[in-house]
Structures are given as C-alpha cells and as structure tokens.
Amino acid sequence: MMDIAELLTFIKVAETESFSEAAERLFLTQPAVSKRIAALESNLSVRLFDRIGRQVQLTEAGRKLLPKAKQIAEDLADIKRSMSLQMEDVVGELQVVTSHHIGLHRLPSTLKRFEQDYSNAKLMIEFTQSEEAYRRVVKGEAELGVITLSQVEDSQIAALHIWSDTLACVVSPEHPLAKLPIHQLSVIELAQYECVLPHENTFTRQIAEKVFLGHGVKPKVRMNTNNLQTLAMLAGIGWGWSLIPATMVTSDLIVLNIEALKIERKLGVIYHRQRTLSRAAQAFIDLVRLHADSAAPTKLVQ
Known part of the structure; x- marks a missing residue:
C-alpha cells in the first residue's frame, strides 16, 4: 500500500535533487528519507531515482510519477484547507x-445569544427530566445535556460543573414544624413528618436520601413528583415538608433551619467522552460558561 509520507518525501527529494537537503527540509534524518524512498520504489516495483556519485536524478518512472504525486499533495492540502474552514x-x-427547571431558569440568555451568533447552526432543544437527559447522552441520542449532575461518576460521561443550586427545606406556615419554637431541627426529627419529594430515581432525591441515610433514617414520603413547582405548591398547602431550590421560596412557605439539609445541587453540561464535540457544541458550552453568572435566577416573589 502506498504511503502518503513516502509520496511527500519523493516530491521533496525530486525538488531538491538531494537526499540530505530533503531530510533537512522534512526534519528527518537522511537514513529515514532513504528508507521512505526505498519503500515507495518497492511498492511501485520501479526505480525512481538514479544515484550517480553525489547527484540524484529522476528516472523515467520518477518523472512520470512526479506530477501525479504533486496532484495528490495538492488534493491533500485542499482537503485540509476545506476541513479547516468547516471547523x-x-x-x-x-x-x-x-x-425543565434549568432550561427555563438558566438557559434563556445562552439560547438567545446562540441564535443571534450562529444563525447557520440549527439548535434542537428538548425539555425532559435530568435523568432522562443523562440517559439520552449516554446512548448518543443527544450531543449535550444540561442537567442536575449525578453524584456518581461515570467513565463514559464528562461533566462540567457550571452552577450551584442551593436547596431549601420548606413547609407551609400552618404546618406543625413551622409552629415549633425557633431552633435548629435535626434530620431525625424531620423524618417523623410526611414529605413530598421527587421520585427515587432522580439525582435530587438521591442527594436528599444520602443525608437521611447518614443519620440512620428514611424520609416519610407522602407523594412523589418531579415537577418542582408542584412540590412547592404541595408544601404550601400543607401536604408535608419538601426540598426545593431556594430561589423558588415564596412568602407562603417557611424555610426550616436544618443544617444537614443546607445542601447544593450541582448543575452543568454533560457529553459522552467518546464523542468528538462539534463546533456548534463547543460554541454552546462557551456561551453557557460566558453567561453562567448572569444566568443565576432571581428570587421569586409572590
């Protein structure tokens, strides 16, 4: 099989009429140049150069090969230029x-800027749960995921931490926990009361479960739902305590002072390590990082 490096070496020797000068220009040793030419001659079953004393001259076969070799070299250079422009x-x-939560509260400025700056790219965005987004990226069905990051490392997934989302433990003003004397509740005390939380398969629930497990108790879950607005509403009408982003706390909710549950979710971008990111994906990540500070949601008011 013909080697491109052998052809390029052949061209340089033909142009310089010297193995040593060709070696110098190619940043190779002279034996390496000689080896490439010998391999090319062997592959083509012809002699390409006559070596007469210190002179190096093309043979008839060499003269016929030279323009074709140069055309191949030009085609390669053209391919490189084309790919460079495309990239x-x-x-x-x-x-x-x-x-849904991250898309609505963290990405608007990034999405707007991407549309403005990269009109030749088509951004297809799908809203779902972080766990489903994670699965889609693992399976190669999406190039990027912008999600609540898993606490479990996966060798397949690269995770870029962009934001921190502080969680608040909340109840309604009428809840018994809200009427207790002001003091710092323990996780063990909290576990005696019903709560409304995301489903067990969610990263947010896993963060909370880890805290309770560390205290030897389990939360008494009355209802599961992954919609954060629904969790805030259910807590607000007295169905139990809940964990929601601090930015979602409104005047109809009381924040409980529980040190162990003053935790943060890590939010960010994920992609598959075996996937070469497109220029569009790289540009999107750059914009997410650029707008990270301005993308912090403001506190909601009633």
Whole structure:
C-alpha cells in the first residue's frame, strides 16, 4: 500500500535533487528519507531515482510519477484547507436535552445569544427530566445535556460543573414544624413528618436520601413528583415538608433551619467522552460558561 509520507518525501527529494537537503527540509534524518524512498520504489516495483556519485536524478518512472504525486499533495492540502474552514464555521444541527427547571431558569440568555451568533447552526432543544437527559447522552441520542449532575461518576460521561443550586427545606406556615419554637431541627426529627419529594430515581432525591441515610433514617414520603413547582405548591398547602431550590421560596412557605439539609445541587453540561464535540457544541458550552453568572435566577416573589 502506498504511503502518503513516502509520496511527500519523493516530491521533496525530486525538488531538491538531494537526499540530505530533503531530510533537512522534512526534519528527518537522511537514513529515514532513504528508507521512505526505498519503500515507495518497492511498492511501485520501479526505480525512481538514479544515484550517480553525489547527484540524484529522476528516472523515467520518477518523472512520470512526479506530477501525479504533486496532484495528490495538492488534493491533500485542499482537503485540509476545506476541513479547516468547516471547523471554523458553526454549522449543522446540535441536539441539546435539558431539564425543565434549568432550561427555563438558566438557559434563556445562552439560547438567545446562540441564535443571534450562529444563525447557520440549527439548535434542537428538548425539555425532559435530568435523568432522562443523562440517559439520552449516554446512548448518543443527544450531543449535550444540561442537567442536575449525578453524584456518581461515570467513565463514559464528562461533566462540567457550571452552577450551584442551593436547596431549601420548606413547609407551609400552618404546618406543625413551622409552629415549633425557633431552633435548629435535626434530620431525625424531620423524618417523623410526611414529605413530598421527587421520585427515587432522580439525582435530587438521591442527594436528599444520602443525608437521611447518614443519620440512620428514611424520609416519610407522602407523594412523589418531579415537577418542582408542584412540590412547592404541595408544601404550601400543607401536604408535608419538601426540598426545593431556594430561589423558588415564596412568602407562603417557611424555610426550616436544618443544617444537614443546607445542601447544593450541582448543575452543568454533560457529553459522552467518546464523542468528538462539534463546533456548534463547543460554541454552546462557551456561551453557557460566558453567561453562567448572569444566568443565576432571581428570587421569586409572590
């Protein structure tokens, strides 16, 4: 099989009429150049150079090969230029999957800027749960996920921590916990009361379960739902305590002072380690990082 490096070496020897000068220009040793030429001659079953004393001259076969070799070299250079230009352009379709909460509260400025700056790229964004988004990225069905990051490392997934989301333990003003004297509740005391939390398969629930497990108790879950607005509403009408982002706390909720549950979710971008990111994906990540500070949601008011 013909080797491109052998052809390029052949061209340089033909142009310089010297093995030593060709070696110098190619940053190779002279034996390495001689070895490449010998391999090319062997592959083609012809002699390409006559070596007469210190002179190096093309044979008839060499003269016939030279223009074809130069054309191949030009075609290769053209391919490199073309690919370089394509890689500089942000084009094509970018599949991004994100959670509803992050998409609504963290990504608007990024999405707007991406549309403005990269009009030749088509951004396809899907809203779902963080855990489903994670699965989609693992299976290669989406290039990027913008999610609540898992606490469990996965060798397949690269995770970029972009934001921290502080959680608050909340109840309604009428809840018995809200009427207790002001003091710092323990997780063990809290576990005696019913709560409304995300489903067990969610990263947020796993963060909470880890805290309770560390205290030897389990939360008394009355209802599961992954919609954070629904959790806030259920807590507000007295169905139990809940954990929601601190930015979602409104005047109809009381925040309980429980040191062990003053925890943060890590939010960020994930992609598959075996996937070469497109220019569009790289541009999207750059914009997410650029807008990270401004993307922090403001505290909701009633």
